[in-house]
Amino acid sequence: MIPDVMKGVCLTAHGGPEALEWREDIPVPVPAPGQVLVRVAAAGVNNTDINTRIGWYSSDVTGATDDVDQEVEAGGHAGALVFPRIQGGDLCGYVAAIGEGVSLPLGARVTGPINLPRPTPDAPRAYIALGSEVDGAFAQYCLVEAADIYDVSASPLSDVEIAAIPCAFGTAENLLTRAGVAEGQHVLVTGASGGVGLAAVQLAHLRGAKVTGVTAAAKAETVRAAGAAETLDRDAILPADTYDAVIDVVGGSRWGDLIRAVRPGGAYAVSGAIAGPIVEADLREIYLRDITIHGCTYQPPEVFQRLVKLMIAGRLKPLISKTYPLRDIAQAQEDFMSKALPGKLVLIPPE
Numbered sequence: 001m002i003p004d005v006m007k008g009v010c011l012t013a014h015g016g017p018e019a020l021e022w023r024e025d026i027p028v029p030v031p032a033p034g035q036v037l038v039r040v041a042a043a044g045v046n047n048t049d050i051n052t053r054i055g056w057y058s059s060d061v062t063g064a065t066d067d068v069d070q071e072v073e074a075g076g077h078a079g080a081l082v083f084p085r086i087q088g089g090d091l092c093g094y095v096a097a098i099g100e101g102v103s104l105p106l107g108a109r110v111t112g113p114i115n116l117p118r119p120t121p122d123a124p125r126a127y128i129a130l131g132s133e134v135d136g137a138f139a140q141y142c143l144v145e146a147a148d149i150y151d152v153s154a155s156p157l158s159d160v161e162i163a164a165i166p167c168a169f170g171t172a173e174n175l176l177t178r179a180g181v182a183e184g185q186h187v188l189v190t191g192a193s194g195g196v197g198l199a200a201v202q203l204a205h206l207r208g209a210k211v212t213g214v215t216a217a218a219k220a221e222t223v224r225a226a227g228a229a230e231t232l233d234r235d236a237i238l239p240a241d242t243y244d245a246v247i248d249v250v251g252g253s254r255w256g257d258l259i260r261a262v263r264p265g266g267a268y269a270v271s272g273a274i275a276g277p278i279v280e281a282d283l284r285e286i287y288l289r290d291i292t293i294h295g296c297t298y299q300p301p302e303v304f305q306r307l308v309k310l311m312i313a314g315r316l317k318p319l320i321s322k323t324y325p326l327r328d329i330a331q332a333q334e335d336f337m338s339k340a341l342p343g344k345l346v347l348i349p350p351e
Contacts, residue, residue, distance in 0.1 A: 002096055003028055007350055008139025009329050010084035014055035017330035021084070021176065029143040031099035036146050038110060042163035043137035043326070044090030045345040046195065047274060048060040048114070052076055052087060052132050053333075064252065065337070066275045068329075077129040077297075081194075088137030088347075089114030089130045091144070092163035093153040102146045108160070111311075112149035113304040115297060116166045117148070127297040137163075138326060140349045150304070156314040164318035164344035165307060168195035170188050171271050171296070172203050174303050175247045178294040179269040183208030185244035188261055192228065193219035198319055200247045206315065212243070214250075222319065222342045241289075245269065255279035262291050269294040319343030326350065 009022045031037045047065065051057055056065055057077055095108045116134075118126045130136045136144065152162060173194075181187055189206045191197040192213030204211045205227025213223040213231045220231040232238070238254075238261040245267045246258050252275025259281065262268050268291060273279075273345070286293070310316045321341035325330040326349045336345050 002141075003334040006140040007326075008036045008086055010328060011053055011081075011087050012084050014053065014081075016054070017333065019053060020329055026086070026139060028141050031097055031102070031143060034102060034108070034260050034331075035099040036095055036102055036104060036144050036148055037097040037144045038091065038093035038149070039096040040088075040091065040137050040140060040145060040349045041109075041159040042092045042175045042323075043088045043347045043349070044167060044195070045329075045332050045347060046089060046114070046167045047272065048077075048089060048129070048167060048338075049087045050333055050337065051133060052081070059089065062276070064282060065274045076115070077132045081132065082149050085132070086135035086137075086139050086142075086182040087131040088139075088142070088257050089132075089141055090163050090166045090346075091130065091137040091149075093142065096141065098146070101106060103144040103151075104146060104151060108151045109153040109155075109162070111152050111166055113170045113299055114146060115170065115299045116145070116148050117298065117300060125264055126238075127298050138329065138347065138349075148199055149306045151269060152311050155185045155311040157311060157316070160320055160346045160348075161318050162311065163346050164195070164320055165199075165311065165316060168318065168344060169307050169316060170201040170205065170299055170304055171196045171249075172199035172247070173307055174299045175200060175269040175271050176203055176207065176245075176293075176295050177303055178296045179247065179267040181207055181209050181245050181247075181300040185209045186212070186242065188212050188214065188238070188246045188258070190214045190246070190248045190258065191229075191272070192223045192251040194229070194339070195239040195318075195344045196249050198223065198226050198343055201228050202316070204247070206310075209244075219342050221248065226319070248272070250275045251279055252276040256281060256285070259285055259291060262289070264289040264291075267292045267294060269296050320348075324347055
C-alpha cells in the first residue's frame with residue numbers, strides 16, 4: 001500500500017544546513033501517463049546538492065563552494081528554484097506505481113541520470129536536473145518520467161552502490177566522452193579521491209587509458225586502487241605538454257597549470273569548480289597549442305546507457321565510505337564538505 005504522505009527533506013530556501021527541513025507530511029505524488037513512482041532505497045550525497053542549497057550556481061557567487069556566505073536569489077541549475085524543493089539527484093529505488101503507457105514492472109529496481117535531457121530545436125543541449133528543477137530522491141518516494149530511468153534489477157551491485165553511480169559516474173563518463181579519451185592515452189584527473197574523480201579514474205582505466213590522479217597523499221592508495229597508474233599531490237608541479245586529456249572538477253587558482261599540462265592538440269574537460277569558478281588564463285597557451293575546452297553538463301542518453309550496461313555486467317565498483325539515515329542529511333553534507341572521506345556518502349530513507 002502506498003501512503004498518502006511521506007517523510008523526507010525539503011529545501012526551504014538557499015542557505016546553510018538550517019534550510020533543510022525534515023518533514024513527515026509531504027504528499028506522495030501520483031504518476032500521470034508516462035510517469036513512475038519510485039520507492040527510494042538509497043540516495044547519494046553530491047556536491048551539486050550542496051551547491052544548489054547554498055545557491056553557488058548563481059553568477060553572483062565567485063568563491064569556492066566552502067566559501068559562500070551571501071544571499072542568492074537564482075542559485076539553481078537553471079536559475080531560480082521553486083521552494084520547497086526535495087533535492088537528491090542520485091536515485092536507486094523500486095517501482096511502486098506506474099502511469100498509463102508505462103511498461104516497467106512493479107518492483108523493478110531502477111536508477112537514472114541526475115541531468116535529464118530536454119532538448120528542443122532551439123536549445124539542443126537543454127536539460128533539467130533531478131533535485132533542482134524537479135523533486136529528487138531525498139524522500140521515501142520520487143516521481144520520475146519513465147523515459148528517464150532504467151531497469152537495473154539484474155545488476156549484482158547493492159542498492160547503496162547503485163545510488164552512488166548516477167551523478168559521479170554519469171558526470172565522469174560524460175567528461176571522458178566529450179574529451180574523446182581512448183585506449184593508450186594519458187589522462188590527468190583532478191579531485192581524484194572524490195566521487196566524480198574516482199569514477200573518472202575507474203572509467204578511464206576501463207577505456208584502456210593511463211591515468212594520473214591528483215589527490216592528497218593520504219588518499220593516494222585509494223586512487224591507485226581505482227585504476228590510476230600514478231598519483232600527484234595537490235601541490236605538485238604538473239608536467240607541461242604531457243596529457244592527452246585533463247578531466248577537471250576543481251578549477252581554482254591552479255587552472256592555468258592544468259591548461260599547460262595538456263599536450264598540444266589535447267583536450268581539457270570541466271564539470272565542476274569546487275576550488276573556485278573564476279580562473280585566469282593566457283589565451284595564447286590555448287590557441288597556439290590547439291587546446292580544445294569542453295564544458296560538460298548536458299548528458300545525451302547514450303552516456304548513461306553505457307553505465308547501465310556496466311552496472312548490469314558488474315563492472316563498476318563505487319567506493320562507499322559511509323551511509324546515513326536520511327534524517328541525518330546535515331551531518332552527511334558536513335562530512336562530505338570536510339573531504340576527510342574518499343568516494344561516496346549515501347543516505348537511506350526510512351522504510
